[in-house]
Amino acid sequence: MVDTGSWVQDYSLTLSHWLLVGAAVILVIVLTNRLLQSLGMNAEAATGLALIMPWVLGFLIFSLYPFLTSFYLSLTEYNLLRPLSLDKLPPLVGFKNYQYAITDDPNFWPSIRLTLLYGAISIPLGLAGSLLTAMLLARDVRGVGIWRTIYYMPAVLPAAATALLWRWMFNPSSGLINTILSPILNLFSLGKPAWFTDPQLVLPSYVIMGMWGIFGTTTVILLAGLKNVPRELYDAATVDGAGLFGQFRHVTLPQVTPTLFYVLITSMIGALQFFTAALFITTPREAGTFLQVYIWQQAFQSQKMGYASALSWIMLVLTLLLTLLVFRSQALWVYYEGELQQDGKKRVREPDLVAGTRASQQLSEGQPTPHGGA
Amino acid sequence: MATQAIPRENVSPVRGSSLKQQKTLVDAITYFLLALGAAIVLVPFWWMVKTSLTAQTRLFEFPPQFFPDPIVWRNYIDAWYALPVSFTRFTANTIFITVLAMTAEILTCSLVAYGFARFRFPGRNFLFILMLSTMMLPSVVTLVPTFILWRELKLIDTYDPMTLGAWFAWGPSYIFLLRQFFLSLPKEIEEAARIDGANTFQIYWHIMLPLVKPALLAIAVLSFIGNWNNFMGPLIYLNSGEKYPLIMALKFFEQSLSKEAPLFHYMMAMTTMMSFPLLMLYFFMQRTLIEGITAGAVKG
Numbered sequence: 001m002v003d004t005g006s007w008v009q010d011y012s013l014t015l016s017h018w019l020l021v022g023a024a025v026i027l028v029i030v031l032t033n034r035l036l037q038s039l040g041m042n043a044e045a046a047t048g049l050a051l052i053m054p055w056v057l058g059f060l061i062f063s064l065y066p067f068l069t070s071f072y073l074s075l076t077e078y079n080l081l082r083p084l085s086l087d088k089l090p091p092l093v094g095f096k097n098y099q100y101a102i103t104d105d106p107n108f109w110p111s112i113r114l115t116l117l118y119g120a121i122s123i124p125l126g127l128a129g130s131l132l133t134a135m136l137l138a139r140d141v142r143g144v145g146i147w148r149t150i151y152y153m154p155a156v157l158p159a160a161a162t163a164l165l166w167r168w169m170f171n172p173s174s175g176l177i178n179t180i181l182s183p184i185l186n187l188f189s190l191g192k193p194a195w196f197t198d199p200q201l202v203l204p205s206y207v208i209m210g211m212w213g214i215f216g217t218t219t220v221i222l223l224a225g226l227k228n229v230p231r232e233l234y235d236a237a238t239v240d241g242a243g244l245f246g247q248f249r250h251v252t253l254p255q256v257t258p259t260l261f262y263v264l265i266t267s268m269i270g271a272l273q274f275f276t277a278a279l280f281i282t283t284p285r286e287a288g289t290f291l292q293v294y295i296w297q298q299a300f301q302s303q304k305m306g307y308a309s310a311l312s313w314i315m316l317v318l319t320l321l322l323t324l325l326v327f328r329s330q331a332l333w334v335y336y337e338g339e340l341q342q343d344g345k346k347r348v349r350e351p352d353l354v355a356g357t358r359a360s361q362q363l364s365e366g367q368p369t370p371h372g373g374a
Numbered sequence: 375m376a377t378q379a380i381p382r383e384n385v386s387p388v389r390g391s392s393l394k395q396q397k398t399l400v401d402a403i404t405y406f407l408l409a410l411g412a413a414i415v416l417v418p419f420w421w422m423v424k425t426s427l428t429a430q431t432r433l434f435e436f437p438p439q440f441f442p443d444p445i446v447w448r449n450y451i452d453a454w455y456a457l458p459v460s461f462t463r464f465t466a467n468t469i470f471i472t473v474l475a476m477t478a479e480i481l482t483c484s485l486v487a488y489g490f491a492r493f494r495f496p497g498r499n500f501l502f503i504l505m506l507s508t509m510m511l512p513s514v515v516t517l518v519p520t521f522i523l524w525r526e527l528k529l530i531d532t533y534d535p536m537t538l539g540a541w542f543a544w545g546p547s548y549i550f551l552l553r554q555f556f557l558s559l560p561k562e563i564e565e566a567a568r569i570d571g572a573n574t575f576q577i578y579w580h581i582m583l584p585l586v587k588p589a590l591l592a593i594a595v596l597s598f599i600g601n602w603n604n605f606m607g608p609l610i611y612l613n614s615g616e617k618y619p620l621i622m623a624l625k626f627f628e629q630s631l632s633k634e635a636p637l638f639h640y641m642m643a644m645t646t647m648m649s650f651p652l653l654m655l656y657f658f659m660q661r662t663l664i665e666g667i668t669a670g671a672v673k674g
Binding site for chain 1: 478493656
């Protein structure tokens with residue numbers, strides 16, 4: 001059934017489109033440059049604007065337009081089966097979808113609860129573990145390169161592979177985890193835990209799996225942050241009589257808070273968008289579904305595009321609120337050396353803004369695209 | 375280690391020996407914990423490879439073997455042909471999507487980054503901040519309208535949705551990283567080239583791009599991994615099995631043949647095959663990759 005003809009056909013179709021779009025984008029750059037200059041703009045500004053045209057177009061087509069449309073759709077009961085045309089727009093139903101989600105949908109709150117709990121448990125544990133590991137590595141241990149290579153390995157694994165692997169490791173009868181635990185379990189004459197198939201243990205299983213998966217990324221980033229702490233500070237602390245704990249409390253921790261902040265934002269957005277791994281693991285219904293999985297189900301399995309859009313807007317608001325909260329909390333715990341502004345407030349540095357944002361893309365979900373998963 | 379110890383001993387020679395003892399103890403704990411952590415990280419990898427080489431009949435033995443006996447290399451061949459479409463096609467699909475998306479991404483992101491870094495134009499800062507803030511937008515918000523867009527273009531079940539968008543400089547974090555690199559280059563280089571009569575494109579292609587090669591490589595690696603693992607795209611846009619990339623083949627296998635009685639030996643063989651190129655890429659490009667990940671996170 002597989003003949004090479006179909007390969008060539010499939011690939012050449014996309015390849016030709018790809019080349020055409022590429023040529024069109026280059027053309028747009030050249031034409032914008034010419035047009036702006038002929039309109040009397042100076043050469044530098046015209047070229048600059050022309051060069052960023054690919055992003056401007058991408059922003060309009062893949063961010064702004066879908067963003068506004070999705071809000072409109074969230075106010076309708078649009079379903080996938082109908083084509084969307086300008087002369088026959090789906091009728092508005094007001095905030096009915098939002099109201100239904102918050103008051104009536106039996107699956108909505110469980111999915112919010114699962115998603116938030118997953119983040120609330122896995123992030124602090126992960127950060128503490130990563131910080132400890134990074135501190136050990138920063139002690140000038142031998143072969144730091146090799147340790148780092150090992151610790152980062154799980155982060156390179158596709159989320160799907162991680163999920164299947166852990167599902168198998170958590171297999172109740174002959175998975176590795178229960179094999180290792182069995183002496184302890186026998187000692188207390190306990191039964192074997194069922195992990196992903198026990199509604200009570202689904203969350204802990206996800207947490208363990210997730211920590212293994214992203215541990216390396218946070219460790220590597222925190223290690224880079226620790227390496228930037230000036231040595232003199234430790235020497236000064238030692239002179240002042242600080243022991244190991246004193247050094248940690250008064251030098252390491254404050255100095256590493258900007259990096260911790262970055263990692264916190266990144267992992268938070270990653271946890272909210274937990275998706276790929278969840279689709280490779282079957283869990284009992286009662287355990288709930290992750291928010292993004294639930295949105296995908298509503299949109300592409302139940303065909304309720306309007307409702308899914310409303311849910312995605314709830315997710316957006318939730319993400320923004322949590323991010324804002326963390327940004328606001330910076331003043332309390334993040335230490336920026338020499339970056340105090342006149343009003344005494346701590347300035348948000350540009351990289352921190354990116355922090356939030358680079359997010360899950362590469363780190364946990366491995367999705368490179370901010371533009372609607374396309 | 376030595377450089378740290380000497381000034382300490384100079385400060386308080388009396389406490390020197392007890393400090394040394396303390397250091398030995400802390401060292402021992404350090405290496406113990408690091409080894410423990412490494413074991414926790416590595417054992418699942420071993421379990422994955424081990425399972426992929428285990429005979430089906432010995433899969434559910436308790437206690438499980440820690441070394442497969444006999445070693446069943448055939449699992450890889452069987453897994454390769456386990457689905458009606460062979461993994462040759464799935465691998466080709468994955469490479470096709472990844473290469474097209476990655477190439478377009480690198481080209482356009484570097485152009486946009488160069489524009490933001492080197493040219494003054496009205497609204498530059500606003501647009502740059504706007505670009506960064508789009509990263510905050512959860513991808514699921516734009517999912518439905520983007521899907522409708524591709525459907526209206528009659529391009530569902532083609533590779534277009536996974537590859538064409540890359541021409542529009544998707545990946546604000548890549549732009550950010552490249553811009554940082556462009557900013558660090560001295561302006562005199564371009565001025566000299568301009569006096570010699572080079573135009574903007576020549577300067578960008580022959581002078582600027584070679585100078586930011588480390589950043590380009592970092593982005594190439596990140597983008598390769600990202601596109602290789604992209605799941606949401608193929609999941610919603612592809613319907614025909616023979617067009618699936620590896621990740622969807624895995625999903626399909628998990629949901630069909632492996633649903634009732636999971637064939638973990640095949641699934642682990644498939645995940646090993648899918649992960650292998652990424653792990654190789656990682657081993658050979660680690661320094662570059664780690665620079666890419668840590669840039670922007672750490673000040674300096």
